[in-house]
Amino acid sequence: MTTVIRNLDWAVTWNAHAERHEYARGIDIAFDAAGLIHVGKDYAGPAATTIDGSDRLALPGLINIHTHPTSEPLRKGVTDETLSPGFWHSSLYEFLTTIGNDPEGMRAAVQVAMGELMLSGVTTVVDLSVPFDGWLDILADSGLRACIAPMFRDARWLTRNGHSLEYEWDHAAGRKAFDAAARLIERAQQHPSGRLTGMVTPSQIDTCSAELLRDAHDLAKERNLPFQVHAAQSMTEFQEMQRRHGMTPIQWMHSVGALDERSIVGHGIFLDHHPWVHWPTRKDIGLLADSGATVAHCPTVFAKRGINLRTFGDYRRAGVNMGIGTDTYPHNFIEEMRNAVYIARAAAGRLDDTFASDVFDAATIGGAKALRRDDIGRLATGAQSDLVLVDVQDRSMRPLYDPLRSLVFAAGERPITDVFVGGEAIVRNRVCQTIDLEAATEALQEAQKRAAALVPERDWKGRTMSQLAPLSFPMAAR
Numbered sequence: 418m419t420t421v422i423r424n425l426d427w428a429v430t431w432n433a434h435a436e437r438h439e440y441a442r443g444i445d446i447a448f449d450a451a452g453l454i455h456v457g458k459d460y461a462g463p464a465a466t467t468i469d470g471s472d473r474l475a476l477p478g479l480i481n482i483h484t485h486p487t488s489e490p491l492r493k494g495v496t497d498e499t500l501s502p503g504f505w506h507s508s509l510y511e512f513l514t515t516i517g518n519d520p521e522g523m524r525a526a527v528q529v530a531m532g533e534l535m536l537s538g539v540t541t542v543v544d545l546s547v548p549f550d551g552w553l554d555i556l557a558d559s560g561l562r563a564c565i566a567p568m569f570r571d572a573r574w575l576t577r578n579g580h581s582l583e584y585e586w587d588h589a590a591g592r593k594a595f596d597a598a599a600r601l602i603e604r605a606q607q608h609p610s611g612r613l614t615g616m617v618t619p620s621q622i623d624t625c626s627a628e629l630l631r632d633a634h635d636l637a638k639e640r641n642l643p644f645q646v647h648a649a650q651s652m653t654e655f656q657e658m659q660r661r662h663g664m665t666p667i668q669w670m671h672s673v674g675a676l677d678e679r680s681i682v683g684h685g686i687f688l689d690h691h692p693w694v695h696w697p698t699r700k701d702i703g704l705l706a707d708s709g710a711t712v713a714h715c716p717t718v719f720a721k722r723g724i725n726l727r728t729f730g731d732y733r734r735a736g737v738n739m740g741i742g743t744d745t746y747p748h749n750f751i752e753e754m755r756n757a758v759y760i761a762r763a764a765a766g767r768l769d770d771t772f773a774s775d776v777f778d779a780a781t782i783g784g785a786k787a788l789r790r791d792d793i794g795r796l797a798t799g800a801q802s803d804l805v806l807v808d809v810q811d812r813s814m815r816p817l818y819d820p821l822r823s824l825v826f827a828a829g830e831r832p833i834t835d836v837f838v839g840g841e842a843i844v845r846n847r848v849c850q851t852i853d854l855e856a857a858t859e860a861l862q863e864a865q866k867r868a869a870a871l872v873p874e875r876d877w878k879g880r881t882m883s884q885l886a887p888l889s890f891p892m893a894a895r
């Protein structure tokens with residue numbers, strides 16, 4: 418059953434010879450469930466369905482290499498402005514542990530996140546979650562291509578005072594979770610949807626022993642899977658790794674053999690050149706580039722806390738493969754791309770640090786490379802039928818001069834009309850076809866209420882949610 422989109426006003430197509438995206442106009446794109454059949458002028462073959470492309474821009478489906486959909490949607494309005502001065506205002510150590518989701522809430526959160534992602538053009542997503550019942554089926558039901566990243570670790574974080582981070586080590590539990598993750602990845606690969614894959618994901622560089630990290634990386638090598646770990650993501654972590662090993666998190670990752678072309682580093686911010694760390698070496702960015710590793714760049718969540726990668730353009734020019742992720746709400750991938758450009762420029766103090774096309778590369782072929790795939794993130798004959806249609810006549814896109822700039826800097830996700838994965842429309846006429854987003858949002862609202870009630874017993878100081886995260890304004894006296 419072939420679909421053809423005729424006479425596209427604009428398209429971003431892949432030139433395999435030059436290894437770059439290019440604009441094309443007036444072309445046809447024909448595809449079926451197996452892949453893209455034709456990307457070019459005048460498709461003459463058969464077609465069961467014809468779509469008029471004359472007011473559309475076609476883009477390759479976007480690739481999100483880092484997201485936590487089970488937990489992050491729950492925190493909307495709560496963790497945007499929470500203070501954690503003892504941990505350089507990272508939200509990881511005081512808030513991640515206090516605002517938790519329950520199984521029912523997790524299902525709702527995943528649905529909300531996946532719905533938002535597909536509405537903003539994502540067709541492949543990496544889901545870093547602690548496994549729960551029904552996880553694989555929820556992801557498969559979304560229709561997205563999902564790479565499960567079941568997290569495991571030897572230690573959990575604990576603070577008793579809001580400024581010292583303690584690690585509660587339980588190596589047996591870490592090993593057990595690692596084994597369970599390995600089995601779950603196998604199940605994902607065998608899932609009848611055919612859209613699930615897996616990634617080996619020790620949670621954080623500071624919560625895993627060298628043995629666990631090495632074994633996890635060996636498993637990834639043995640099964641030819643990607644590998645991801647959070648590293649260089651906070652000042653507290655940087656100092657802890659320096660205290661334990663006398664080297665930066667990236668240098669330690671390299672020293673234990675966990676940094677190579679299959680490694681994705683979330684988020685790779687606190688490298689030795691970052692001005693906050695005042696560290697005397699200048700090796701980290703070169704280690705990342707030489708190893709062929711990818712940085713999963715999620716600018717929004719860090720910018721909220723006053724933290725920036727220095728800088729997207731410097732990493733790219735050094736030769737580091739960059740991919741984009743959404744590490745917080747909203748799961749709006751176009752906004753994340755916009756933030757990546759603006760934050761890079763603001764951090765660099767120069768416009769030419771990063772262009773929209775650089776971030777688009779990261780959101781497509783950079784992500785594909787990280788996932789070790791050459792069949793996604795591009796519109797080329799033979800690639801997967803994962804594509805996005807944008808209404809270029811939408812007010813948000815006009816006046817139209819350069820469609821990528823209109824989309825990234827002005828329109829956001831609003832003009833995205835249709836999203837196809839494997840040739841199947843998971844978004845049609847701006848409506849998510851696979852998820853009841855209203856019902857999921859309602860369920861998420863209830864989950865946030867339940868989570869709020871549990872905050873005092875989870876917080877080291879016994880604070881309520883409204884004490885941890887005061888409302889923007891005091892309530893008026895009646």
Ligand SMILES: [Zn+2]
Pocket residue numbers: 483485545647683744
């Ligand atoms: Zn993360």
